[in-house]
Amino acid sequence: QQQVKQSPQSLIVQKGGISIINCAYENTAFDYFPWYQQFPGKGPALLIAIRPDVSEKKEGRFTISFNKSAKQFSLHIMDSQPGDSATYFCAAAFNYQLIWGAGTKLIIKP
Amino acid sequence: DSGVTQTPKHLITATGQRVTLRCSPRSGDLSVYWYQQSLDQGLQFLIQYYNGEERAKGNILERFSAQQFPDLHSELNLSSLELGDSALYFCASSDKTGMNTEAFFGQGTRLTVV
Numbered sequence: 001q002q003q004v005k006q007s008p009q010s011l012i013v014q015k016g017g018i019s020i021i022n023c024a025y026e027n028t029a030f031d032y033f034p035w036y037q038q039f040p041g042k043g044p045a046l047l048i049a050i051r052p053d054v055s056e057k058k059e060g061r062f063t064i065s066f067n068k069s070a071k072q073f074s075l076h077i078m079d080s081q082p083g084d085s086a087t088y089f090c091a092a093a094f095n096y097q098l099i100w101g102a103g104t105k106l107i108i109k110p
Numbered sequence: 111d112s113g114v115t116q117t118p119k120h121l122i123t124a125t126g127q128r129v130t131l132r133c134s135p136r137s138g139d140l141s142v143y144w145y146q147q148s149l150d151q152g153l154q155f156l157i158q159y160y161n162g163e164e165r166a167k168g169n170i171l172e173r174f175s176a177q178q179f180p181d182l183h184s185e186l187n188l189s190s191l192e193l194g195d196s197a198l199y200f201c202a203s204s205d206k207t208g209m210n211t212e213a214f215f216g217q218g219t220r221l222t223v224v
Contacts, residue, residue, distance in 0.1 A: 006152075032210030043112065043200050043215030044153070089152060096166035098143075098209035102152045 004092050006101025014109050019077040021104045023090035026071065030092040030099075035064065035075050038087045038103075047088070048075070080108045113137065114216035116201050122222045128189040131219045135182055135203030141165070142184040143213060144176055147198040159184055160207045191223045 005024045013019045023033075032051055036044035050057045050064040050073065057064045063076040077084055085108050090101040113136035123129055135142050144156040155168035159178035170176075173191075178184040188195060198220050202213040 034212070036215075041217075043114075043202075043217050045112065045215065046212050049212065093208075093210040095208050095210065096158070098155055100152045100155070 004090060004099045004101045006090050006104060008104060009102070010105040010107070012107045012109060013080045015080065015082060017080050017108075019080045019084065019106055019108070020074060021088055021090070021106070022072065022074045023092075023101050024070075024072045025092045025099075027092070027094065027097075027099075028071070029094045030097075032093040033064070033066065033073050034091050034093070035062075036089045036091065038089065044089060077106075080106075082108045082110050084108050112214040112216060114201060114203050114214050116199075116216035116219050118219060119217065120220050120222075122224060123191060125191055125193060125223055127191050127223075128187065129191065129221065131186040131188070131199050131201075131221075133184045133186070133201030133203075133216060135184070135201075136205075136214055139203035139205050139214070140182065141204045141207060141213075142178055142182070143202040143204075143209075144170075144184070144186050145200040145202065147200060147218070149197070153200065156186070158209070165207060166209065188221070193223050196221055196223045 034049035035047045037047045038044040061078045066073045087103045115134040140161045143158045145153040156170040158166040176186045198218045200218045202215045204213045
């Protein structure tokens with residue numbers, strides 16, 4: 001019940017394309033769903049986050065789509081750029097629980 | 111720059127030894143979280159402190175301990191080190207007590223046990 005399953009493990013996208021990373025959770029008590037971006041040798045940095053009372057949140061080229069009934073959420077990166085190449089982690093939180101996905105290594109080919 | 115400072119950046123030590131990792135949170139943040147990240151893996155939550163008190167515990171081994179001091183900096187103590195303890199250790203901080211809020215991460219301490 002405490003898992004967050006993230007897919008794919010790795011993703012290669014052409015520059016200008018759309019990158020899509022998916023996550024699924026089981027615990028319906030989760031009420032905060034962040035996405036973190038991590039570059040090699042750096043700590044994770046919050047990219048965008050959503051709470052379950054909305055189905056979509058957009059910040060620039062980054063969009064979270066949230067499907068409460070399916071217990072799934074996804075990150076869409078529009079017009080993907082080489083600078084977006086990084087590892088992306090989804091997570092789910094409730095009160096004192098924070099569960100991370102295993103991460104997706106994204107490579108944007110120029 | 112997240113405002114979270116971790117020292118040292120790198121640490122190499124032998125099996126059986128004890129080390130201390132230090133974290134200074136962002137100014138004003140009362141919560142400190144510790145995470146372990148093994149090679150090419152996700153982050154494992156270890157422990158959280160809020161204003162000096164332990165608030166949540168994750169997959170932290172009994173050989174590991176942490177504390178948060180009155181000036182809000184935190185230390186993670188790792189003892190009887192094993193090869194498998196080699197990992198990146200991250201500290202994060204936030205101004206809230208729970209986990210369902212934005213946390214700011216430091217650059218990490220890379221621990222190598224030989």
